[in-house]
Structure formats: C-alpha cells, structure tokens
Amino acid sequence: MTDDTPISHIVHLVRSFEDDATAPREIQFGRRLRPSALAVLWVLLVAGTLSTSLLVVFLWTSDSPGWWFNLIFTLLPAFFMAGCGMALTESRRLSRREAQLAERWHATRNHARPSAGRVIDRTVSLMEHGSVSSFTLTLTLTVDIEETSRIRARWYRSNPENADATLLQTQIPAIGSKARVWSVGAPNDNEPLIVEALDPSTVIP
The missing domain is CATH 1.10.287 (Helix Hairpins)
Structure with missing residues (x-):
C-alpha cells in the first residue's frame, strides 16, 4: 500500500498533555544525509x-x-x-x-492552535531486531464536538531529538487514544503540522 502521509505532518511522542501547553518549538523531522x-x-x-x-x-x-x-x-x-x-x-x-x-x-508557531484528535488507525515499520523504525497515525480531528477531518502523520526514530531511541511496539499510541494536533489555520498537506500523541508506557492507569 502506498504511504500517502504528507511530509509536513510529524508525530511527537509526549509523556503527558500540559494544561497550559504552547506549540512545540521545533518540528522533528527524521535525520537525512548532510x-x-x-x-x-x-x-x-x-x-x-x-x-x-x-x-x-x-x-x-x-x-x-x-x-x-x-x-x-x-x-x-x-x-x-x-x-x-x-x-x-x-x-x-x-x-x-x-x-x-x-x-x-519557526516563523508561524506562535500562531499555531491545538485541536483535539483521536487515533483511528496506525501502521508500523520495524527494524531487523524488532524495535520500531517509524510509525504512522491516522487521526480524526474534532472541533466543537464535531468531527471535521482526517489526517495522517509520521514518527521518525532517526530524529535527532529521539537520539535513535529504541521504541517498542507497546509504546505506539493505541487506536482510540487521544492526541493534540498543532497547526496554523486549517490542516493541509502543504503546511507544517505536529501531532502530540501520548506514549502509552508513561501513562499511569
């Protein structure tokens, strides 16, 4: 199946959702050749x-x-x-x-606003030893209790901020879990968008 995830849509794994959160300072793309x-x-x-x-x-x-x-x-x-x-x-x-x-x-993050999202599907790419290389989340966005659109976003293991983290499959956000989506204006494929999703291994039951 062809991956139609926009390059501009990135997943950030977080430990919790802060009540007074501000938009992430940087968008965490994967590492590429210099x-x-x-x-x-x-x-x-x-x-x-x-x-x-x-x-x-x-x-x-x-x-x-x-x-x-x-x-x-x-x-x-x-x-x-x-x-x-x-x-x-x-x-x-x-x-x-x-x-x-x-x-x-960097130029527009101060104007970014969060939207509520929910994971409805996910795909995972594994490395040879079984850890997660990357994963893609499909989410629905909700504004004023009404579903408005669907988006796809990707998490990269090779992002420098992740320090080539060894991520287990149990740490991938589950279907049905909540997420917070940061964008400037209505989400589209040409503008940067960050999905903050909870790492399930850090959630206290």
Whole structure:
C-alpha cells in the first residue's frame, strides 16, 4: 500500500498533555544525509559510473558468450547506477523541503492552535531486531464536538531529538487514544503540522 502521509505532518511522542501547553518549538523531522555526505556519494557515483562504462565498452569489444550476455551485464549496472542517482536526488529534494517546513514552523508557531484528535488507525515499520523504525497515525480531528477531518502523520526514530531511541511496539499510541494536533489555520498537506500523541508506557492507569 502506498504511504500517502504528507511530509509536513510529524508525530511527537509526549509523556503527558500540559494544561497550559504552547506549540512545540521545533518540528522533528527524521535525520537525512548532510550536503557534504551527499556530495561525497555523488562523487563516488560518478566515479563508479565512469568505471562501469569502461568495463561495458570492454565487454562489447571482446569475446563473450553472446549479445544477450553483454546486454544483461550492461543493463544491470545501468539500472543500479540510475537507481542510486534517483535516490540521492530524492533525498536532497526532501531535505530541502523539510528545511523549508522547519523555517515555516519557526516563523508561524506562535500562531499555531491545538485541536483535539483521536487515533483511528496506525501502521508500523520495524527494524531487523524488532524495535520500531517509524510509525504512522491516522487521526480524526474534532472541533466543537464535531468531527471535521482526517489526517495522517509520521514518527521518525532517526530524529535527532529521539537520539535513535529504541521504541517498542507497546509504546505506539493505541487506536482510540487521544492526541493534540498543532497547526496554523486549517490542516493541509502543504503546511507544517505536529501531532502530540501520548506514549502509552508513561501513562499511569
């Protein structure tokens, strides 16, 4: 199933809801490659592409089992290099978009207002050892006791504020649990939005 969660909608796990709460100071996106790391990877990709091109030329100009063999070992590295290039391009695009959203939140957070929300669905991505890599919540928003809309938001383990936290599945907000949604104006996919959801492991029965 395609994940249609807007990049601008982020989940913050909290221990409690404060009565006199103010909007979160920062929006907690996941960690991405820094520009310097991306530059190094691009250099390696270009070097690898040039080296592969020389090998392909040698493959087609020397004896081989046949044209089909040459074609296979031309297409495989070509697809791999193209995939790496697309991944690096997308990572850079998302980094820029997140930086814009972070600046937007910093500039407008004083105008953000909370809305009541309730979790109606969730999806979870796990790491190899079973801890949570990320999860997505689907919520309904309620204004004046009337359901107004549904939104989706994501929590990132790799966010620097989470310090690569080891999150157990029991700490993911349960379906039916309450949440607080911060936004400036009506929620939409293009503006930053923060969902504060309770960590169930910290709730005292």
